Amino acid sequence: MTVTSYIVLVVAAIPGIYYLLALYSAARFFWSWKRTSPSTDFTPPISCLKPIRGLDLDAYENYASFCRQDYPEYEILFCVDADDPALPVLEKLVQDFPERRIRLLFGSGRSAINDKIARLVRLVSEAQYDLLVITDGDIRVRPDYLRSVAASFRDPKVGGATCLYVSTKETSLIQELQSIGMISDFFAGILVAWQLDGVKFTFGQTIVTRRQNIAAFGGYEAIENRPADDLRVGRLIAELGYEVKLLPYVVQTVADFASLSDLFYKRVRWMTVMRLMRPWGHFGLIFTWGLPWALVAIAIHPSMAVALGYLGSYALLRVAMTWLIGVWGMKQRGLWKKMLLIPLWDAMACIIWLISFGRKSIRWRGVEYFIREGILVPVAPKAGS
Numbered sequence: 001m002t003v004t005s006y007i008v009l010v011v012a013a014i015p016g017i018y019y020l021l022a023l024y025s026a027a028r029f030f031w032s033w034k035r036t037s038p039s040t041d042f043t044p045p046i047s048c049l050k051p052i053r054g055l056d057l058d059a060y061e062n063y064a065s066f067c068r069q070d071y072p073e074y075e076i077l078f079c080v081d082a083d084d085p086a087l088p089v090l091e092k093l094v095q096d097f098p099e100r101r102i103r104l105l106f107g108s109g110r111s112a113i114n115d116k117i118a119r120l121v122r123l124v125s126e127a128q129y130d131l132l133v134i135t136d137g138d139i140r141v142r143p144d145y146l147r148s149v150a151a152s153f154r155d156p157k158v159g160g161a162t163c164l165y166v167s168t169k170e171t172s173l174i175q176e177l178q179s180i181g182m183i184s185d186f187f188a189g190i191l192v193a194w195q196l197d198g199v200k201f202t203f204g205q206t207i208v209t210r211r212q213n214i215a216a217f218g219g220y221e222a223i224e225n226r227p228a229d230d231l232r233v234g235r236l237i238a239e240l241g242y243e244v245k246l247l248p249y250v251v252q253t254v255a256d257f258a259s260l261s262d263l264f265y266k267r268v269r270w271m272t273v274m275r276l277m278r279p280w281g282h283f284g285l286i287f288t289w290g291l292p293w294a295l296v297a298i299a300i301h302p303s304m305a306v307a308l309g310y311l312g313s314y315a316l317l318r319v320a321m322t323w324l325i326g327v328w329g330m331k332q333r334g335l336w337k338k339m340l341l342i343p344l345w346d347a348m349a350c351i352i353w354l355i356s357f358g359r360k361s362i363r364w365r366g367v368e369y370f371i372r373e374g375i376l377v378p379v380a381p382k383a384g385s
Helices: 003-012 014-034 059-067 087-096 115-126 145-154 173-197 211-216 229-239 260-277 279-288 290-300 304-329 336-356
Strands: 046-051 074-080 101-106 131-134 158-167 207-210 243-253 361-364 367-372 375-378
Touching: 003 014, 003 290, 014 173, 014 243, 014 279, 014 290, 014 304, 046 059, 046 115, 046 145, 059 074, 059 087, 074 087, 074 115, 087 101, 101 115, 115 131, 131 145, 131 211, 145 158, 145 207, 145 243, 158 173, 158 229, 173 260, 173 304, 173 336, 207 211, 207 229, 229 243, 260 279, 260 336, 260 361, 260 367, 279 336, 290 304, 290 336, 304 336
Parallel strands: 046 074, 046 131, 074 101, 158 243
Antiparallel strands: 131 207, 158 207, 361 367, 367 375
16 A cells, blocks of 8 residues: 555544443533432422414424423513514413413514524513523424433523433424434434534523523623524623533424425535534534544555454444444434434535535525624625526
8 A cells, every 4th residue: 555545544433432431421421410319309480481473383383382381480481573473382381381481472672683582682681580401493302301400500600501402302303303313313423512612502492590690791682683692602602701502402403404405405514514613613513424434544545454443343333332322322312223224414514514614604594694703794686686
């Protein structure tokens, strides 16, 4: 072999190092929580804030799960338009749970590119309590949810918290592909980030923080025209000097991918946003794609030893990562039968990553936007259109 061939083979082994780091990070994260039993008797009053737009699948069950909390004092605020199809479901919720303090707010009263954030501006201002639990409309939780997410705030150094999440159920191959991708790929990267740099992000599936922390970074008004608002909230809280906790608690979100194109376009948008926000970190993903590098190694030196070494190591480590995160850590059942989808996900994710370098704009809710200095700017229509 030539020197170049040796160099390529060495580079092709780097994803294996990343996979080992992911395994170590996941093991350390989940073990650190398993060996501690955080008390759930810290129960400050909570305002649950839910910006609603449109009628999600199983919306009533999602909303009702927040009404069944084993928690002494909390309120639930929904912000919705008066003509939204979700309104009848919310009105039924109020009737079915008269013992719960549920308030319906109509409209944000603001004009913003991101109307979800505009609704959160009003929700935060209307909330009665200091501790805020912010969740998307398609989230479903267990009765111990509020006790679990509030526990970390006993420590005044904690300024934010977020949760892992999985689909309620998958009804198609596309939804199973999305689920295995989240557990084997996305959460693996998240746990590596936790290990190397701490938690400087939150997920829209759960954001827990105090009202004064939101006010300290300028309120939701400061980010209502910015992409990746949920991740940004965690970063802003961390920049205030607070600790942001990634909790092992798993919430459920309703799978909403009807087709491969839905999944593809959403992922392209997400990866494009990440490239424009963190260009060097996005480029660094090149060293995390084990499958294409294994194929490159085989092409450079086609031998049984190289094929078994690279593809065998890839398969073993990816399955181990998925088991450790999904089965041992997140207690998900039925993952073994989905593991055959891991190479398909990895191939698709790598292609989407490559495509993202050719994108200068993103399509969000039917409108094209540039991202300039972190701000969403509508793409001007062409002359004569």
